Amino acid sequence: MADMINMEKVSKIYSGAVETQVLFDIDLKVEEGSFNSLVGQSGSGKSTLLNIIGTLDKATKGTVEIAGQRTDTMTKDQLASLRNQSIGFIFQFHHLLPEFTARENVLMPYLIQHGKTTPEIENRVDELLGLVGLEAVKNNLSTEMSGGQQQRAAIARALINNPKLILADEPTGNLDTDTTDSVYRLLRQINEEYGTTLLIVTHDRKIAERTDRIIMVEDGRIELDLIT
Amino acid sequence: MVSFRIALRFLKSSKMQTLLIIMGLAVGIAVQIFVGQLLTNLQEGFLEETTGNASHVTVFPAEDEIVIDNWESMVASIQDIDGITAVSPAVDSPALIVISDQSRSVQVRGLDMELADDIYELSENTYEGTVPTNDSQVLVGKELAEGLGLSVGDDIGIITPSQNTFTLWVSGIYDLGSAIVNERWVIVNIASAQTIYGLGDNITSIETQTTDIFTADATAEDVRSALGATPVKINNWKDDNPDFFSALASQGASSYMIQTFVLLSVVIGIASILSITVVQKSRQIGILKAMGIKDSQSSLIFLYQGLLLGIGGAIVGVALGGVLFYGFIQAISSGGDSIISSSFDVSFLIMSGLIAVIASAVASLLPAIKSRKLDPIEVIRNG
Numbered sequence: 001m002a003d004m005i006n007m008e009k010v011s012k013i014y015s016g017a018v019e020t021q022v023l024f025d026i027d028l029k030v031e032e033g034s035f036n037s038l039v040g041q042s043g044s045g046k047s048t049l050l051n052i053i054g055t056l057d058k059a060t061k062g063t064v065e066i067a068g069q070r071t072d073t074m075t076k077d078q079l080a081s082l083r084n085q086s087i088g089f090i091f092q093f094h095h096l097l098p099e100f101t102a103r104e105n106v107l108m109p110y111l112i113q114h115g116k117t118t119p120e121i122e123n124r125v126d127e128l129l130g131l132v133g134l135e136a137v138k139n140n141l142s143t144e145m146s147g148g149q150q151q152r153a154a155i156a157r158a159l160i161n162n163p164k165l166i167l168a169d170e171p172t173g174n175l176d177t178d179t180t181d182s183v184y185r186l187l188r189q190i191n192e193e194y195g196t197t198l199l200i201v202t203h204d205r206k207i208a209e210r211t212d213r214i215i216m217v218e219d220g221r222i223e224l225d226l227i228t
Numbered sequence: 229m230v231s232f233r234i235a236l237r238f239l240k241s242s243k244m245q246t247l248l249i250i251m252g253l254a255v256g257i258a259v260q261i262f263v264g265q266l267l268t269n270l271q272e273g274f275l276e277e278t279t280g281n282a283s284h285v286t287v288f289p290a291e292d293e294i295v296i297d298n299w300e301s302m303v304a305s306i307q308d309i310d311g312i313t314a315v316s317p318a319v320d321s322p323a324l325i326v327i328s329d330q331s332r333s334v335q336v337r338g339l340d341m342e343l344a345d346d347i348y349e350l351s352e353n354t355y356e357g358t359v360p361t362n363d364s365q366v367l368v369g370k371e372l373a374e375g376l377g378l379s380v381g382d383d384i385g386i387i388t389p390s391q392n393t394f395t396l397w398v399s400g401i402y403d404l405g406s407a408i409v410n411e412r413w414v415i416v417n418i419a420s421a422q423t424i425y426g427l428g429d430n431i432t433s434i435e436t437q438t439t440d441i442f443t444a445d446a447t448a449e450d451v452r453s454a455l456g457a458t459p460v461k462i463n464n465w466k467d468d469n470p471d472f473f474s475a476l477a478s479q480g481a482s483s484y485m486i487q488t489f490v491l492l493s494v495v496i497g498i499a500s501i502l503s504i505t506v507v508q509k510s511r512q513i514g515i516l517k518a519m520g521i522k523d524s525q526s527s528l529i530f531l532y533q534g535l536l537l538g539i540g541g542a543i544v545g546v547a548l549g550g551v552l553f554y555g556f557i558q559a560i561s562s563g564g565d566s567i568i569s570s571s572f573d574v575s576f577l578i579m580s581g582l583i584a585v586i587a588s589a590v591a592s593l594l595p596a597i598k599s600r601k602l603d604p605i606e607v608i609r610n611g
Contacts, residue, residue, distance in 0.1 A: 084520020
């Protein structure tokens with residue numbers, strides 16, 4: 001299988017009053033279609049690693065390839081297009097747009113790319129909202145939904161452009177056990193049905209153990225890489 | 229297109245803020261329209277009041293002459309000049325009116341009633357009786373008639389500087405809107421004045437009106453060339469009243485200054501509010517950028533917001549300014565005639581509206597640039 005993510009000697013240094021190095025020469029390959037978790041303590045650098053993979057942050061040194069494309073040499077606009085078309089994000093704090101309904105939020109990445117909707121995409125939005133179980137609240141503003149509903153809307157939004165890679169940062173971080181389980185099952189279903197590569201940052205041991213591979217980051221280095 | 233949708237939704241989702249910005253802009257535009265339209269109409273009214281019943285370019289006898297002869301051909305050639313709207317020959321001379329124990333120093337004006345009407349609107353301004361229809365009749369002004377207790381049908385005696393006395397019959401009383409004129413001018417037929425002063429067929433001046441008082445000096449030049457070498461003196465209202473024109477020019481300049489500063493303060497206001505909006509919406513912009521919105525698209529969101537607010541503010545502002553101005557004119561003219569007309573200059577309204585739209589689009593440039601610089605990772609990292 002080809003690599004979805006290929007990082008070589010990636011370092012990240014935050015410069016400021018005091019220079020802080022948070023990643024040290026990371027080498028990481030993630031296979032296409034795999035389901036992976038990234039674990040580690042707070043401040044270990046796992047979120048920074050995820051953000052560099054998601055092209056939201058830039059590596060100070062090293063090369064990053066996503067779906068065979070070098071991202072460390074791309075322009076801001078090229079990165080925006082790559083994020084829009086190839087990467088789906090699920091954040092811990094949902095990050096839905098509060099001015100828009102669940103349905104509109106899900107549609108937004110498509111609109112960014114195409115500007116207008118088609119009957120096909122409208123159907124797909126409904127299908128995805130059905131998949132995440134939000135038919136009943138699809139026309140609610142995101143502020144009128146529960147935390148679990150917002151997280152599921154964010155998952156549907158991450159899927160709308162059929163991304164090859166989904167990056168999730170603590171997707172179950174502030175959800176109760178039952179909702180956490182249903183979100184996990186949803187992610188697993190997406191991985192199996194669409195062949196989407198998933199990389200999930202999580203604190204939750206139980207979730208990590210249910211993924212195919214656990215990558216453990218400690219003090220900016222990969223300490224453990226475990227195929228389960 | 230997605231930028232426009234987001235801009236519209238941002239505005240809709242903070243209705244009170246949107247309403248306040250639109251009202252702020254609208255009030256600014258309304259004041260600008262009110263001040264602009266008021267001063268323009270005031271100037272027009274003032275100009276019409278001052279020069280509407282006055283000769284704009286006047287032909288007088290040469291320095292060492294007291295009369296103009298062969299004036300008929302001069303009147304004909306002046307009438308052909310572009311920009312001349314009225315030409316009227318006149319005979320002017322001082323006289324004394326004596327009624328029982330009272331006397332008044334006046335100016336006898338011999339006019340061709342028909343031609344003079346184009347300048348002085350005598351028939352219209354004669355509020356009692358009629359203009360003189362024969363050589364023994366005289367038209368007197370309101371204040372003179374009141375001062376001497378004259379009414380239509382009375383006889384008055386006129387004593388010329390050469391001590392000749394003539395008796396004239398009052399055919400009517402006029403009001404030209406100026407007490408000085410009303411008290412001083414005693415109007416008779418041109419032939420009557422020629423007889424009184426023994427001028428034969430000669431006259432003492434040719435009065436004209438032009439389409440534009442602001443170019444009266446140029447028209448005076450045209451009159452000069454049309455009359456060729458004829459030895460006459462030509463005066464024009466503009467050169468005779470330089471202070472009046474400099475006052476008009478200063479008033480115009482102050483009007484533009486007020487309008488400019490009102491607009492400037494509105495633009496600064498919008499720019500600062502929209503800048504705050506960028507901060508308010510930085511989370512949303514960060515999320516959108518993470519989802520792949522390009523910097524140019526995120527800038528467009530704020531430009532569209534500026535444009536939409538500008539259009540809203542322009543529409544409300546033009547309407548408000550119109551109502552304010554119209555209401556003001558109605559209020560000040562309720563006691564009688566006002567010299568300020570309530571007419572609107574449509575192109576001025578359209579221009580003001582356009583300026584509002586452009587100004588708020590310009591005001592949104594700063595926030596547009598700010599949103600361009602916003603880094604999504606800041607938002608994602610800080611939740």
